[in-house]
Amino acid sequence: MEYLNIFLDQVYKILFLLVPVLVSVAMIVWLDRRVWAFVQKRQGPNVVGPFGLLQTIADALKYVFKEIIIPSSSNKVIFILAPIVTMTLALISWAVIPFSATQVLADINVGILYLFAVSSLGVYGIIMGGWASNSKYPFLGAIRSAAQMVSYEVSIGVIIINVLLCVGSLNLNDIVIAQQNLWFVIPLFPMFVIFFISALAETNRPPFDLPEAEAELVAGYQTEYSGMMYAMFWLGEYANILLMCAMGAILFLGGWLSPIEIYPFTLVPGPLWLILKILLLFFLFALVKAIVPRYRYDQLMKLGWKVFLPLSLVWLVLTASFLFYFNLLPVN
Amino acid sequence: MIAHSIFFYTFSIIAIVSAIMVTASKNTVHSVFFLILDFISISCLFIMIGAEFLGMIMLIVYVGAVAVLFLFVVMMLNVAQQKNQWFASEASSKHIPVGLIISTLIFVELIIVIGGWKYKPDLFDLNNSLELAKVSNTHSLGQVLYTDYIHVFQISGMILLVAMIGAIVLTFRKRVGVKTQSYISQISRERSDGVSILKVESNKGVKIDD
Numbered sequence: 176m177e178y179l180n181i182f183l184d185q186v187y188k189i190l191f192l193l194v195p196v197l198v199s200v201a202m203i204v205w206l207d208r209r210v211w212a213f214v215q216k217r218q219g220p221n222v223v224g225p226f227g228l229l230q231t232i233a234d235a236l237k238y239v240f241k242e243i244i245i246p247s248s249s250n251k252v253i254f255i256l257a258p259i260v261t262m263t264l265a266l267i268s269w270a271v272i273p274f275s276a277t278q279v280l281a282d283i284n285v286g287i288l289y290l291f292a293v294s295s296l297g298v299y300g301i302i303m304g305g306w307a308s309n310s311k312y313p314f315l316g317a318i319r320s321a322a323q324m325v326s327y328e329v330s331i332g333v334i335i336i337n338v339l340l341c342v343g344s345l346n347l348n349d350i351v352i353a354q355q356n357l358w359f360v361i362p363l364f365p366m367f368v369i370f371f372i373s374a375l376a377e378t379n380r381p382p383f384d385l386p387e388a389e390a391e392l393v394a395g396y397q398t399e400y401s402g403m404m405y406a407m408f409w410l411g412e413y414a415n416i417l418l419m420c421a422m423g424a425i426l427f428l429g430g431w432l433s434p435i436e437i438y439p440f441t442l443v444p445g446p447l448w449l450i451l452k453i454l455l456l457f458f459l460f461a462l463v464k465a466i467v468p469r470y471r472y473d474q475l476m477k478l479g480w481k482v483f484l485p486l487s488l489v490w491l492v493l494t495a496s497f498l499f500y501f502n503l504l505p506v507n
Numbered sequence: 508m509i510a511h512s513i514f515f516y517t518f519s520i521i522a523i524v525s526a527i528m529v530t531a532s533k534n535t536v537h538s539v540f541f542l543i544l545d546f547i548s549i550s551c552l553f554i555m556i557g558a559e560f561l562g563m564i565m566l567i568v569y570v571g572a573v574a575v576l577f578l579f580v581v582m583m584l585n586v587a588q589q590k591n592q593w594f595a596s597e598a599s600s601k602h603i604p605v606g607l608i609i610s611t612l613i614f615v616e617l618i619i620v621i622g623g624w625k626y627k628p629d630l631f632d633l634n635n636s637l638e639l640a641k642v643s644n645t646h647s648l649g650q651v652l653y654t655d656y657i658h659v660f661q662i663s664g665m666i667l668l669v670a671m672i673g674a675i676v677l678t679f680r681k682r683v684g685v686k687t688q689s690y691i692s693q694i695s696r697e698r699s700d701g702v703s704i705l706k707v708e709s710n711k712g713v714k715i716d717d
Contacts, residue, residue, distance in 0.1 A: 178510065253540070284643050288563035295571030299543070302575070306536060306582055314582075321579050325572060332567075345560075345645055474688070 189270075192280055196269050200413045201231040206454075207413075207461045214465035238406035246308060246399050253307035258400065258407035261300030265414035268293040272421050273348045275431045275445030286347035287335055290422055291328075294377065297415060298324040301379075301386060304408070305396035316395025319472065320379060320386030326479035327376040333487040334370045337363055338426045340494050343505025351430035353505070360427040366490055367427045369483050371459065374419040376479065378412065380460060382467040383475055390469075416460060417453060424452035515555060522548040539578045546570045560645040 205220060205228055212219025220230035245251055271286040273279040283289060298321055305317020339345065341362070342353040360367045376383040387395030397408050424430060430452075431445030470478070498504045521544065528541040546569045553562035652660050707713045 283559065285559045285563050285645065288560070288567065292563050292566035292571060295567055298571075298575055302578060302582075303540075318579065318582070321575055325575055328571065344643075 188280055192269055193266060196266065196414065196417070197410070200410055200417060201235065202228065203417055203457060204231045204234075204409075204413055206457065207464070210458065210461035211465045214462065235406055235410075239403055241402035243402040243404055244399075246310070248309045249399065250307040250309065253303050254399075255404070257300050257304035257307060258404045258411065260303060261297065261411035262407045262414075264293055264297050264300065265411040265418065268418050269414075269421075271347055272418075272425070272449075273351060273430060274449055276348060276352075278446060279348065282346070282348060285345045287339070287345050287350065287426075290347075290418075291332060291335060294331075294415070294418070294422075295324075295328050297377075300408070300411065301396050304400065308396070308399040310399055312392045312394075312398045313396045316386040316388075316392045316398070319392075320396065323379070323383065323385060323475060323479075324377055326476060327373040327483075330369060330479065330483040330487050331373045331377060333484070333491055334366045334373070335426070337366050337487065337491050337494050340491070340498060341505070347425055347430075351425060351432060354429040354432060355436075358427065358429040358432075363427065363490075363494070366487065367423070369487055370423060370427065371456075373479075373483060374423060375460065375463060376475070378416045378419055380416065381464040382470050384469065385472055385475060388469060417457065420453045420456035420460065421449070423456050424449060428452045428456075511555070515552070518548045518551045518555070522552065535581050536578070539574065539581050542577070543570055543574045546574060558644060560648055 208230070209219040209227070220227035223229045223233045245254060268290055270280045271283060271289050273282070273286075301320045301324075302317045305313040305315075305320075308314070338350065338359055341359060342350045344350065344353075375381075379386050385395075386392075387397060392398070397405060400408060431449045433440040433443060433445075433448050525541040525544040525548065529538045529545065532538050532541060546565060550562040550565035550570070553559070553565060705713050
């Protein structure tokens with residue numbers, strides 16, 4: 176009975192976290208399309224519901240009622256597992272995101288490592304989908320994305336170490352609290368830019384959407400997917416994008432902290448600040464999608480390995496030396 | 508406690524079964540997926556004994572990077588189509604004795620290493636003091652790794668570096684006649700490099716680009 180109570184308590188907490196995340200994923204898709212349309216002087220989705228807000232719900236309903244087609248020559252188990260893996264990995268990482276000092280589902284010691292580990296597992300959904308489809312375009316898309324995501328993870332890892340040097344803890348709440356006086360976006364601004372671009376590459380967003388480049392690969396790894404399975408890939412992708420925005424907000428923009436600790440700002444609750452920061456970052460994601468043309472694949476690899484990795488390593492050495500020289504290293 | 512042991516047995520059974528399936532599964536790509544499952548359940552076991560840093564590093568390094576490259580190679584080599592049997596076929600059965608000898612040797616070596624293991628003399632004092640100070644797992648690992656074992660740590664890093672350089676040297680081949688993009692030359696191109704104005708006499712034509 177006692178176990179059951181603990182279990183039900185956790186389930187309630189998880190639902191309270193996941194349902195808002197899923198709803199906000201639907202809203203974020205709408206926002207993405209709206210921003211995209213406005214940049215191109217179009218209206219975007221504006222018919223279903225007020226301002227077209229329910230467009231994504233309508234789309235999702237359409238996907239639910241469509242037939243799921245499984246290619247006869249595909250590897251069926253892995254084919255079905257792939258969207259499930261993508262979706263699950265995109266959702267489980269929200270467990271460690273702190274919405275305020277106390278509002279966090281799992282306040283674990285190694286929160287940032289957990290986030291990094293889960294985001295590095297994200298590549299499996301894509302590889303599995305691409306390979307199990309047993310078809311050329313999905314396979315090419317999967318191969319591309321595997322190489323791309325592994326490359327950009329390296330620089331994201333080094334950037335995270337940069338932040339950790341300034342914090343002295345792997346706990347996400349500690350990272351937020353360490354930014355009370357100064358958000359890390361100011362001293363580590365070049366790292367923030369590199370993090371943003373690497374996050375674009377990590378989530379396969381334009382201009383790095385080579386795994387699903389429609390001009391070359393039809394839809395990349397999703398080519399053979401239809402109906403609900405396609406929708407799950409799509410939801411997982413957007414949940415991942417939101418997660419990357421949340422990670423950027425926590426690492427560089429002070430998470431749930433208000434920008435200035437004076438009267439009118441302190442009235443706004445912490446979760447709202449985090450959501451506003453996530454939205455700001457997502458707005459940038461959407462703008463980049465609208466205004467930047469797609470990269471060529473060799474340029475993408477060159478950017479990852481020959482520019483971002485050396486730059487973030489040099490900045491790491493600089494940060495470490497600066498902190499050491501001025502005796503600012505966090506010791507606990 | 509009951510929940511703890513339930514989780515422990517679940518993860519260890521998954522780990523052992525998937526380790527067996529790595530060698531037993533007929534499809535090479537499936538083998539790699541079982542290997543990944545094995546890594547994940549082992550990192551869960553690490554987390555269960557309180558070594559959350561090791562568990563996460565296991566996930567990041569082995570599952571997130573090594574196994575991805577492994578899968579990448581297995582898919583690219585197209586060995587996925589090879590169906591290996593439950594038991595070795597005629598052609599490969601002569602490798603079994605050699606394989607057995609090597610695996611026995613490795614097993615014996617492992618036992619020798621574990622048998623001759625010496626713990627750091629003040630390990631248990633350290634353990635107690637750490638527990639008293641409530642230092643996090645990551646912190647205590649860093650304290651040991653960067654003080655007492657710094658040379659071993661750096662030597663292992665150097666070995667990895669040498670292995671990486673060796674792999675690059677072995678596979679690198681200079682190809683001639685490949686047109687690569689050079690940003691410097693593209694940006695530093697001037698009008699005088701690319702454009703020249705020629706006086707062309709009528710009905711004569713002019714020879715360009717010789």
